[in-house]
Amino acid sequence: MMSSYTLRGWVTIGLFGALWGAVELTLGSVLHTVYPPLASTPLTGLVLSGIGVAIALTGRHFVPKRGSILLIGTVTALLKLLSVSGVKIGPVVAILVESLLMEAILWIAQTPRPWAFIVGGALAMGWNLPHMFIMPQLLLGKNATEAFGKIVQQGDQLLRLLGLNLSAASLVLIALLLAYLLAGAISGWGAWQLGDAVVRRLGTRGSTTNGGEH
Amino acid sequence: MTSLALVEIVFGLAWSRRGLQLLCSSRLWALILAVVMLGSLLIGEPSVTLGPLGLSREGFGAGLEMAGRALALTLAFSLGIGSLTLSDFVAVFDRMGLRGLGFATALALNLLGTLREMVTVTMQTIYLRGGMRRPWTALRLFLITTVANTLRYRDEIVNTATVRAFDPNDGRSPPLPLRRADLWLLAVLTGCTAVLLSLGMQ
Numbered sequence: 001m002m003s004s005y006t007l008r009g010w011v012t013i014g015l016f017g018a019l020w021g022a023v024e025l026t027l028g029s030v031l032h033t034v035y036p037p038l039a040s041t042p043l044t045g046l047v048l049s050g051i052g053v054a055i056a057l058t059g060r061h062f063v064p065k066r067g068s069i070l071l072i073g074t075v076t077a078l079l080k081l082l083s084v085s086g087v088k089i090g091p092v093v094a095i096l097v098e099s100l101l102m103e104a105i106l107w108i109a110q111t112p113r114p115w116a117f118i119v120g121g122a123l124a125m126g127w128n129l130p131h132m133f134i135m136p137q138l139l140l141g142k143n144a145t146e147a148f149g150k151i152v153q154q155g156d157q158l159l160r161l162l163g164l165n166l167s168a169a170s171l172v173l174i175a176l177l178l179a180y181l182l183a184g185a186i187s188g189w190g191a192w193q194l195g196d197a198v199v200r201r202l203g204t205r206g207s208t209t210n211g212g213e214h
Numbered sequence: 215m216t217s218l219a220l221v222e223i224v225f226g227l228a229w230s231r232r233g234l235q236l237l238c239s240s241r242l243w244a245l246i247l248a249v250v251m252l253g254s255l256l257i258g259e260p261s262v263t264l265g266p267l268g269l270s271r272e273g274f275g276a277g278l279e280m281a282g283r284a285l286a287l288t289l290a291f292s293l294g295i296g297s298l299t300l301s302d303f304v305a306v307f308d309r310m311g312l313r314g315l316g317f318a319t320a321l322a323l324n325l326l327g328t329l330r331e332m333v334t335v336t337m338q339t340i341y342l343r344g345g346m347r348r349p350w351t352a353l354r355l356f357l358i359t360t361v362a363n364t365l366r367y368r369d370e371i372v373n374t375a376t377v378r379a380f381d382p383n384d385g386r387s388p389p390l391p392l393r394r395a396d397l398w399l400l401a402v403l404t405g406c407t408a409v410l411l412s413l414g415m416q
Contacts, residue, residue: 005314010382011371014318015329015364021322022330058361071315075322078303081295082323089291139287140249140280143257147280150256197354198361 009063016059017075020052024076024091025083027051042176045128046183048091049098052076053121054187054194056099061195064112066103069120073099090135097131098124114192121188122181129177217413218286221406226293233296236289246281253277314382321371332363 005013031044056072077095080088102120109116136144152169159168226234236242253276260268298306300323307316336359345352 005382007375007380007382008368008372010314010318011321011368011375012365013314014321015325015368015371017318018322018325018329019360019364022326022333025326026330062365071318074315075319078319079322079326082300082303089288139284141283143253143276143280146276147252147256154256194357194361197358198365201358202362202365 004065005063005068009065009068012059012063013068013071014075016055016062017072017079019059020055020072020076020095021079021083023051023055024048024080024095028091042128042132042180045094045131046125046180049094049125049128049180050183050187052095053098053102053124053184054191056102057117057121057188057191058195058198060102060106060112060117061191061199066107069106070099070103073102089139090131093135094127094131097127101127114189117188117192118185119188121186121191122184125180125184125187126177128180129173218410219282219289221410222286222289222293226289226296230293230297233289233293235296236292242285242288246285249281249284250274250277253280313384317380317382325367328367329364332367333360336360336363 028044028048031047056069056076059072060069073095076099077092080092080095101123105120105123106112106116133148136148140147155169223234254269254274255267256273257276258270258272261271262269300320304316304320307313307319336356340346340352340356340359345355
């Protein structure tokens with residue numbers, strides 16, 4: 001599969017990986033300083049994933065080959081690992097899983113289509129919600145389940161005091177998931193539009209000299 | 215977990231001091247402290263009262279276990295990555311027959327600064343030309359310019375690589391010679407794995 005990539009394809013993968021990496025390293029640092037990791041605010045993930053998903057999908061527009069999004073994600077993850085800001089497992093896992101999900105949807109779609117970009121973007125960003133629960137489980141082990149269960153119980157008691165019940169918490173989670181999915185869908189649609197607009201402006205549509213790459 | 219963390223620290227002191235820089239991070243220790251506190255507060259029945267807070271011994275132990283696991287995993291990851299340079303990554307990809315991926319990674323790392331500067335210049339140009347009066351148009355122009363400039367860089371790089379006859383799909387790495395030192399290292403690593411597994415079973 002890898003040998004089907006031309007030099008132009010590899011350079012495009014490197015550059016779009018660098019763009020996503022630059023966003024993760026600059027904007028990510030700013031957002032993590034404003035919203036510390038311990039606060040675990042969903043906003044940081046929403047902004048960073050939204051931009052990252054849009055960049056990766058735009059990159060796919062210019063390297064329309066299987067595996068290109070996964071490769072862009074791999075390059076970004078490696079940049080994140082090699083950055084001077086230190087090693088963080090969570091973002092690296094998130095980047096890889098997001099690119100894998102986008103790649104899976106585009107693999108199902110066979111050829112790049114707007115719906116595949118929208119669904120791929122939505123699914124990739126939707127990963128942010130399970131990520132918030134899965135990563136602590138992986139890092140902290142089985143005791144984390146008990147601690148989280150207790151937090152939910154205490155949250156339920158607090159909600160009862162406010163005249164609400166646990167379904168209110170479920171609603172918050174569902175709303176959060178919908179927000180992620182919607183933001184992802186917008187990112188995917190934006191990436192499709194952006195790729196199209198650039199191709200139109202550069203006038204390279206229909207180029208067949210480089211294996212379908214624009 | 216303590217023994218694993220100790221093994222990792224010894225490894226770090228011997229081979230990868232950069233990987234140990236993680237231990238100087240105040241964020242890591244804040245996280246560790248938060249996990250221990252959460253364990254004491256949330257797990258088990260309170261056995262010690264500290265003002266309005268009821269702390270449990272069982273929870274403290276569980277918190278320490280969670281913190282130890284998080285520390286050991288993060289440290290292992292940091293040491294593994296800290297002992298590798300970009301050249302090592304490229305060499306590993308080369309050996310795995312993924313020469314293109316190594317090339318793309320090296321390219322991305324070297325062009326990170328250039329791309330960052332390009333994005334800043336684009337943003338400043340749009341700002342100075344009054345783009346902020348129409349934010350949506352400004353955003354659209356910014357995104358199109360950024361992607362178009364990225365593609366322009368791509369063409370320059372492709373031309374440069376082509377004139378040097380570089381082909382990411384070509385070039386086979388010479389076979390890796392297995393020396394006596396490699397076998398010793400393999401034996402030591404197998405021994406360490408067995409010791410850690412037996413400690414984990416206990």
